[in-house]
Amino acid sequence: MAESTNMRLRLPLLCIILEVILIILFGALVEYNDDTHAKLWNANKSHSATRDDYENEFYYRYPSFQDVHVMIFVGFGFLMTFLQRYGFSSVGFNFLIAAFSLQWATLMQGFFHGMHHGKIHVGVTSMINADFCTGSVLISFGAVLGKTSPVQLLVMAIFEVTLFAVNEFILLSMLGANDAGGSMTIHTFGAYFGLMVTRVLYRPNLDKSKHRNSSVYHSDLFAMIGTIYLWMFWPSFNSAITNYGDPQHRTALNTYYSLAACTLATFAFSALVNPEGKLDMVHIQNAALAGGVAVGTAGEMMLTPFGSxxxxxxxxxxxxxxxxxxxPVLESKLKIQDTCGIHNLHGMPGVLGAVVGAVTSALASPGVYGDGLQRVFADAETGKWNPQSRGGFQAISLAVTLGMALFGGLVTGFILKLPIYGAPPDTHCFEDGLYWEELVPPIWHLPFSNRPESGMTNSSEVYPFFPHKNDSKWVSGSVCSLKACLYGESASL
Amino acid sequence: MAESTNMRLRLPLLCIILEVILIILFGALVEYNDDTHAKLWNANKSHSATRDDYENEFYYRYPSFQDVHVMIFVGFGFLMTFLQRYGFSSVGFNFLIAAFSLQWATLMQGFFHGMHHGKIHVGVTSMINADFCTGSVLISFGAVLGKTSPVQLLVMAIFEVTLFAVNEFILLSMLGANDAGGSMTIHTFGAYFGLMVTRVLYRPNLDKSKHRNSSVYHSDLFAMIGTIYLWMFWPSFNSAITNYGDPQHRTALNTYYSLAACTLATFAFSALVNPEGKLDMVHIQNAALAGGVAVGTAGEMMLTPFGSxxxxxxxxxxxxxxxxxxxPVLESKLKIQDTCGIHNLHGMPGVLGAVVGAVTSALASPGVYGDGLQRVFADAETGKWNPQSRGGFQAISLAVTLGMALFGGLVTGFILKLPIYGAPPDTHCFEDGLYWEELVPPIWHLPFSNRPESGMTNSSEVYPFFPHKNDSKWVSGSVCSLKACLYGESASL
Amino acid sequence: MAESTNMRLRLPLLCIILEVILIILFGALVEYNDDTHAKLWNANKSHSATRDDYENEFYYRYPSFQDVHVMIFVGFGFLMTFLQRYGFSSVGFNFLIAAFSLQWATLMQGFFHGMHHGKIHVGVTSMINADFCTGSVLISFGAVLGKTSPVQLLVMAIFEVTLFAVNEFILLSMLGANDAGGSMTIHTFGAYFGLMVTRVLYRPNLDKSKHRNSSVYHSDLFAMIGTIYLWMFWPSFNSAITNYGDPQHRTALNTYYSLAACTLATFAFSALVNPEGKLDMVHIQNAALAGGVAVGTAGEMMLTPFGSxxxxxxxxxxxxxxxxxxxPVLESKLKIQDTCGIHNLHGMPGVLGAVVGAVTSALASPGVYGDGLQRVFADAETGKWNPQSRGGFQAISLAVTLGMALFGGLVTGFILKLPIYGAPPDTHCFEDGLYWEELVPPIWHLPFSNRPESGMTNSSEVYPFFPHKNDSKWVSGSVCSLKACLYGESASL
Structure with missing residues (x-):
C-alpha cells in the first residue's frame, strides 16, 4: 500500500525546526564583517587617510552577487519548469530549498573557512559563496526532479551543503586549487552527487508517469526564461569571487566567448542528430549553457578568447x-533516471572544465602573466609556485570532488529512501497536484458571452482534482469528450 | 443602467492633459543636479584635486536603481498576472500608472524636499525616490485590481503620489525618522491607502465575477516571475538610498537573511493551514516577500542577521x-475587498517593520555603532541624539502614516466613486476584454494537419468576443460542447 | 514544387564552418586589452601610484553591459514571442544569431576601429559594442520574423554585421558624429536594412499563413516580458558607452524621462485610434519603447528632462x-511585409532621434556645457569645434546611414532569395513545427482522475505533427470536435 504523500505535518515541522536551529546558530556564531559592521568599518576608515566609503567591497561585489542571485532563483527555477505539470514544484521547491541552503551554507562555509575568533563573519562575499553552494544543491535537484517530496529535498540539502563545504575546504584551503567559477566544487560535485542519489532512488516503474515527463508548448517557453538568464549572467557567476582587477574582468570576457561558441555548437549538433534536421528544445535549453560550466576553473587564467x-x-x-x-543508456543500463540531464549540462562539462583548468595551470608562466601571476595563483606569492605541481593539484582536486560527490550521494540516497518523507508514488511523479492546492480550469479561452457567469463557488466544486469524493460527473460525458478531443478516442456522448 | 466602459475619449484626454502638464512643470522647475549637469560637474571637479569621474554618484546608486526599477515594472507587474483573465491589465495598467507616477513623484518629492533656489534637482537618487513612491501606488493598485478602469487608476495615482510626498516630508524631514526601505512610507502607507479606497468602492455584487477572480496554471507561473524578482532584488530596494559604505552593505545583508527565513515560514504555514497539507500558490507568491517589508526600517541598523x-x-x-x-473576515465583516491581499503582504508586515524599527532605534548605542552611529541616525551628528526619543519619533511616524493613509484613501475613494471613469460593471470585473482589443483563439494546440489553413481573415470574424452581433453560432453546438467539456454539463450535440 | 525545409545538413554545416572560422580569426587577431591582460594591467598599475584595481573599467562598464545583454537576449527574444506558434523560433533563433553576431562583430568592429599593432583588443567596452551591433541584426530579424529559415538569418547576420561596422566607422571615426545610444548606427540602420530585405523577399501569397500571424493570450504575456525588460534597461543601453561621469549619468536620466512620457502617449493614442476605445497589445508592446530610440543620439547632450x-x-x-x-499601406502599396512593425519602433523613431541629435548638437554652447563641452563633443577638445557644422555632420550621418542600410539590405535580400536556404513555404510561415521537434499535447488541464495514465509512449505516437504517416485518427472524430469547439463548426460525432 502506498505511503501517504500528505505534507500537513511533515513539511511544517521540518521547516520550523530547521529555521529555529538556523536562528539559534546565527545568534551564537554569526557577526558582521569589517565592511558591514558600523563600528568596525568606521574605525578602520578613520585610521586610513585614503580609505573612504566608496571602497567598501559592496560596490565591487554586489552587482555580481545580484546576477548570481538571479541565476539561482530565476535561472535554475524556471529552467526546470519545462515539465508540463510540474511548474509550481519546479519554481516553488527551487525557491524553498535555495532559501534554506543559503542559510545553512553560510554556517557550514563559515565554519570551515571563515571563522574569526570563534565567529563567522558575513558580508557580500559570504552571500555569493552561499549562493554558489546553493547552486550545487539545485543541480542535484535537477536529477531527482518530479520524483521527490519537498521534505526529501530539504533533507538532501542538509547533507549536500555540509559535504560541499568540506569538499570546498579540501580543494581551496588544503590543496590550494583554483576554482573561481566552480567547475569542480559546484558543477562536478552537484552533478555526481545528484546522479548517485537518483541511482539509489531508482524507480523501476517510472514509466507509469512518463506521459507527464515531457514538456508542452508554453512550459518550454517558461524554461527558456531560465536558460537565457543563466546564459546571460554566467560571466558574472564565474567572475563573482575572483580577485579584483584584471582577473575578474578577464573571467567575464572568457566566459562570454565560451558561451557564444557553445551556442553555435549546440544548434549545429541538435539539428545534426535529428533525422529530420529539427532542433530539440531540450538541447537548446541546456547544452547551450555547458560553455559556462567548462570555463569555470580556467576562466580567470590567461585562457584567451581563442581558448575559451x-x-x-x-x-x-x-x-x-x-x-x-x-x-538513454544511463537509464537503461545504469538505472540512473536523470530528469533534467544534469550529467550532460553539469557533469561532463564540469569534468572538462576541471581538466582544462589543470592544463591551463600547468602551462602558466611569469612570461605570460607578469606581475599578475600571484593575483591568479595564490602560491606564486609565497614563492612555492610550480606550474606542473599546480596542474597536478588541480587534477587531484577533481578526483577528490568525484569521490566526495559519489560517496555523499550514496549515503544521502539511502537516507532519502526511508519511507517517511511522503515521496510520490510511481504513478504520480511529475505532478504538481500532489503537493499544491487544487487548480481551477481556465475559462479565458471561452468566448465571453458563453462563459459560465454563475454556479461556481470555489475550485473544489468545479474541479475535483486528485483524491476527491464526487468524481462521477467528470467521468461521464463532458470530460470524456475533451479527452477524446485530445487523444483520439471516440467520445461517449 | 450600466455606465459605459468605453475609454475612447476619457483615457486619451486624461493621459495627454496629464503629460502636457508634466512637461510644462518640468520645463519650468526641473534642472540637472551637480552630478548630471555638464557645467556643474566639471566645474566642481576642477576645484577638487581628488574628485574624478569615477566618484559620480551614478556608479554607486545606479545598479541599485536598476534593481528597484525591475521590481516596480516586472515585480509588481507580473505578480498581479495571477488572475486568469486579467494579465494584460495587470502588467499593462501597472506600466501606465508607474510611468505616470514616477514623473509626478519627481515633481511632488522635489517640491517638498528637493528644492534648490526654486528649482528641483534631479539625478539617480531622485529617480530611486520616484520609483519608491510609484511602488506605493502599485501596492494600492493591488487592492482594487480588476475592479477599476485605467482612468480611475490614474486619478488615484495623482492623489496618492501627492499625499505620499507630504507624508514622507513629515516623517523624514520634520520627525527625522529613519525609513530607508519604506516599511512606513511605502508599504504601510500604500497598503492602508489602498484598503480604504477599496472599502469606499465596495461592490456588494462582486460575486458575479468571482469565477474570474482566481488563477489558472500558467497565470500562476507568470505571477511567480513577479514574486521571484521582488524577492531577489529586495536587498537592493531596502539599501538603495541608505548612506554609502557600511549602512548600504549591512542593509542588503539583513534583508537577504530576513527573506530567507520568511520563505521557510511561508512554506511551513501554507502547508499547515491546509487540511490536506497542500501548498497554496497565493501564499508562496506573496507571504514569502513579507520579510523584505518587515526589515524596511531597521535593515540599515545593527539588527544583526539573527534579528533579521x-x-x-x-x-x-x-x-x-x-x-x-x-x-475572508475583512471582506465579510468590514466590506474590504482586497484582490491581492495587500493587507497581508504590505499592511501587517509594514506595521511590524515600523515597530521593529522603533525598538531597534531605541536600543541603539555608541557602544555598538561606534563612529558609525551618525551615519545611520542623522541627529547623532548634531548632538541632539537620544535613543529613547528616537524610538518615540519612529512610533509617532507610524501613527502619522496610518492617519494620512486612511484619510487620503477615504477622500480619494469618494472621488473615484463618481460615475464618470468607466469603471467595470460587477459582472465584468477581472476581465481584460473590457479594455483590450479582441483576442484570437489559439490554434497551436491543434495538430498541424488539422488546423484551419484558410477561411479566417481577422480575429473579429472568428472570435466574437464581448458585445458582438452574431453570437448565435457560438451558442449552438461547438462551444457548448467545450463548455461542457470543462464544466461537466451534458453536451448539446 | 516546394524546396525542402530540412535543416539536417545546412544548419550544422553553416554553424560549424562559421564557428571554426571565428575561432581561427580570434586565435590570429584577438588579444586581451590593458584592463583584462594579467601582465599589462599589473605593469601599468605599478607605474602609477594612484591607480588600483578598483579603477579597472570593469567596475564602471560591466553593470551597463549586463543590462544591455539582457535587452539583447531577453528583451528582443521575448518581444518576438507574441506570435502564437513561433515562440521557440523567436527566442531560439534570436539566441542563435545573437551568439554568432557578437563574435563576428568583435572582429569587424575591431578591424575597423580597434586595431593596435595588428591586433584587436577586447574588454568590456568591446563586449558592449558587439552587443550593440547584434541589436541591429535583431531589429532586422523583426521584419522577416516567421518567413526565414535559421540559415537565412545567419547569412543575413554575416552581411549586416559587416556593413554595420563600416557604417559605424564612417559615422564615428570619419564624420566624428555623436551617437552613443545608436539612434542612427543601431536603430535606423537595422530598421531600413531589414525593411529592404523583407521587400526583396516579398511573398505575394503570405495570407496563406495569416491565421498564424497573430498572438494568443499567453503569447502576448510572454512578449510583455520582452517589452518591459527593454523599457527598464534602455537608460543603461543609451548610456553604456558614453564618457564617464556626468555624460553617462545624464544620458540615463534623459532616457528615463523620455520613456515615461512615451508610455503615456502610447496608451493615449492606442485607445484613441480604436473605435471602441480599446487598447492594442501591439502598441503597448512596441510603441512604448520608441522614446528610448528617439533619445539615442541626444541623450548624452544637455537635452534636459523637459526636452526628453x-x-x-x-x-x-x-x-x-x-x-x-x-x-497596412507599406504592405499593400510598397510590398513591405514587416512582421514586428520595426519601421514604427526603430525606423521612424530612429530618424527622429537623428534629427533631434543634429538640432541639439547645433544648439550646444560653452555657456551651457562649460568645461563639460569636450566630454560630449570630442572635437571641442581639438579646438575645431563649431556647433553648426557639428549639426551638419550629424545630418550627413543620417543620410549615410539610410543609404548604407537600403543598399546593404537590397544586396543581402537578393542573396537570401537563392533557393538553397530551406525557407518556409507560404503556407507554413510563422510555424515552429518546421524547424523544431514534435510537441506533445498538454494534459495538465484534464482533471487528474481522467488523465490517460498509460498507453502513450512518446510524442510522435500520440501527436502526429507535421509530415507524418498516420494522420487519419486525428481527422476523424475527436479532433474535428475540438476544432468545432474552437471554430464554431458543427461537430462530426
Missing part, C-alpha cells in the same frame, strides 16, 4: 551528444 | 495566517 | 500612428 571558444565549442558538442546518446 | 531572521520568520507567519483567516 | 519628455511623447505618438495607418 574552443572549450565552449567542445562543451556544447559533448552536451548535445550526451542528451541524445548517453542519457 | 526572527523578523522575517514572524513576517512570513503573520502573512500566511492573514491570507487564510483575516482576508 | 517632448521627444518621448512625439516618438510614442508617431509609433502608434505608424502601426495603425502606415504599416
Amino acid at each position: 571558444m574552443i572549450v565552449g565549442f567542445l562543451a556544447g558538442t559533448i552536451s548535445v551528444l550526451g542528451y541524445k546518446y548517453l542519457t | 531572521m526572527i523578523v522575517g520568520f514572524l513576517a512570513g507567519t503573520i502573512s500566511v495566517l492573514g491570507y487564510k483567516y483575516l482576508t | 519628455m517632448i521627444v518621448g511623447f512625439l516618438a510614442g505618438t508617431i509609433s502608434v500612428l505608424g502601426y495603425k495607418y502606415l504599416t
